[in-house]
Amino acid sequence: MIQAKAGDTVKVHYTGTLNNGQIFDSSKSREPLEFTLGSGMVIPGFDEAVTGLVPGESITKTIPTAEAYGPYRPEMVADIERANIPADFELEVGQRLQMQVPSGEAMAVTITDIQGDQITLDGNHPLAGQDLTFELELISIV
Helix, strand or coil: CCCCCCCCEEEEEEEECCCCCCCECCCCCCCCCECCCCCCCCCHHHHHHHCCCCCCEEEEECHHHCCCCCCCHHEEEEEEHHCCCCCCCCCCCCCCCEEEECCCEEEEEEEEEEEECCCEEEEECCCCCCCEEEEEEEEEEC
């Protein structure tokens, strides 16, 4: 059998869980995830876990924070005035927004608190600071 290697486009079914067993994502009820190994389309640890598998092979792999979404960075949290967000936007805690940073790039943020005219935005990925466990099955090498 041919093993998956960098540059191969693969199809993978996965279920991702946190340390407490909570499922945060799964492809089981939809089409498998298709991506190219080594292209940066998935987190490094996921890419590494799939490399070397043969079609039909399954593994469970725990990916440490550093190979997932990185550490939680408190400096990525900021309070802004409600006036800085268009008035017609309905805001609620947990909502994800796209913000433009001073360099002009878009950045995803999560509203973590609303106190009067103060909105707290968190620019960390929602899974930052966590080890992630994936049950992986390589469906095919395309």
